[in-house]
Amino acid sequence: MRLPLLALAAAAFGIGTTEFVIMGLLPDVAADLGVSAPAAGMLVSGYAIGVAVGAPILAILTNKWPRKTALVGLMGLFILGNALCALAPNYALLMAARVVTAFCHAAFFGIGAVVAAELVPREKRAQAVALMFTGLTVANVLGVPFGTAFGHALGWRSTFWAVTVIGVAAAAALVAWLPKAIPMQAGSILREFRSIGAAQVQLALLISTLASVSMFTVFTYIAYILRDVTGFTAQQESMVLLLFGAGITVGGLAGGKLADWKLMPALASLLAAVAVVQLVFSWTSHFPVPTLFTLFVWGMVSFAVVPATQVRVLDKAKGAPNLASTLNQGAFNLGNATGAWLGGLMISAGLPLTQLPWLGAAVAALALLAVGVSASLDRGGPVAA
Template identity: 55%
Template sequence: MSPAAVASRTPIALYALTVGAFGIGTTEFVIMGLLQQVAADLHVSIPAAGLLISGYALGVFVGAPVLTLLSARWPRKAVLVALMVIFTLGNIACALAPGYASLMAARVLTSLAHGTFFGVGAVVATSLVAPERRASAISLMFAGLTVATLLGVPAGAWLGLHLGWRATFWAVAVVGVVASLAVAAWVPASVRGGEPAPWREEVAVLARPQVLLALLMTVLGFGGVFAVFTYIQPLLVEVTGFSQAAVSPILLLFGAGMIVGNLLGGRLADRRPITALLGTLAALALASVVLALSVHAPVAMVLAIGLLGVGAFATVAPLQLRVLQEAQGGQNLASSLNIAAFNLGNAFGAWLGGVVVASAAGLPATPWVAAGVTLTGLAVAAWSVRLSQRGRTAVACAQAG
């Protein structure tokens, strides 16, 4: 099918979700390129400025389940618009923050919209398309996050360098206004995105072993990515031998790989969800191994970085779809918690990678550890699939008997 034909079948509401995802992705990661400016302007150390990233991640982890439960009975469109308003106000507060504490508070406020927007947005996205295109709808929304990594974050860092870090947050706030208007204009008021359920029913879904296994495989899958990606700059410079100036162009290749992997994972999950789940996790582990074998070969290392980007985001749609499939009756909370699980994986991977870097093994060992963590996630996924197959077999036998 031609790209034009695919585009003609894509509801415009999905593009509104993509714009929102772009803004959220930009504000989450752009602080990495502003640490020196923020630290100097607010008179704090670089490590203290780095805690602004941790504070955001913590806000996502806590805010996702809380806001999802509080808004469970609201119309889905109203929830999405409200979240984008929170996001916009949070970025305005960041731009106006007079000191470090107020900037941290503003970052946490902004982060509260993150997990619930992606969680509810993923459920809404799947309701806008035919069942056989649900994973592609999820990947289209998450394309905003990948484009943010490829373009939004470098643009924000450039803007911060030339006009000051506050200008970057003003620019992201403008994106938030555009996204709010797009959601208000394009998302149908009648969109359901999962039947609202009482909070007890939403929470009860978390007692299902398959839902917990799905969340665990998300934590481990992305934990593997960030065990190495958090330290990719010193790995490229100190081990592979690239100059500091070469790091940004190489990371653009990682971002391009994320876009390819995101769309590829969605297409595969639409056709064969189980194969996509297991295959993308296996591919991500393999990409980490290739990276480990390439750390002393500059050309191979560049290619491996691109493959890591493909493998990392090829897992997103299959993992999110798995949670939605197993959480019938409480999809909104489970979907939001899976976004929190991605962020928990980020934090876990960064911590584990730090332990490795500080050990005798050092930076060259981080890709091997990343591969091990992802393979553990693959093992959890295989076990989950096996349990599902046994359950279906038992039901079939009982019916036949």
């Protein structure tokens, strides 16, 4: 079943590249379209809101579709959205194109995670999900830094054309390698929505949201931090993002193994590490070499959380795997939008960029608290105040 997982990872690579590469190109986009840094940052929020809004809509529309048909169709929407981004003549139309692109995101990762988990034995589920999400992490290792460098050299629109080509190649891999008949759990979409209302499912979605808020409060504005605080040039920024992406790749794979071993203790430890690393980054961001080490570790612990939260949602929503997995992607991107918005508020208020990691660390602590509440409910004991 390696080729189907690789096809899912290839599509994840394209989706991850278009989601994250904009952050390295924000100064270029802002200058070209004549908007401020917080306004450019809203392109990140707009994409994330599109994911969050599109999650339930696409979950309903694709509920009865064969899974292979749904995944290939969603990649078609992805290709269209990126081509529109490359063609957008102004900020408003670029924002609209980003939202169109985002609509496929949650449903693809949601359905894809369920498919990945069903292609392997139960004890390998988190590792299979992590392998699919390796496409997302490789997007950060290769897609984001090289897409950023490509955009700096040839203009930011060229990056979106390149991602469009990646989308076409990924769609072809899905057609060629996914099994024709992928098992589907029969059931009513209304029953699935009722299952989502369970307290433990909602807590799992909250953990995903808060983990994402913590990361994107800072990462949305990483280009400005690297240039204005650390002192890297635009060309050096691409190589720094390459190192961050390497950390993400290591973390994503390690997170899958940790989640298959002991999910909740691993999740709690990782969120605590995220908080500590962000506090450290508020200081190391002033110095080039310590920044490199900190970004690698931050990428590693931040993305080690992803497979754990995905499997936690699947475990607690057995009656609604497709919807729960899709909504978890919406939750992650709601956190993405919220983090970008909160960071923009801090910048607009005149606070220094070095204070963004403090807010990120505080949100990671809230996510850790939510893990503690959920673990207490697992034990059947009282929830600690």
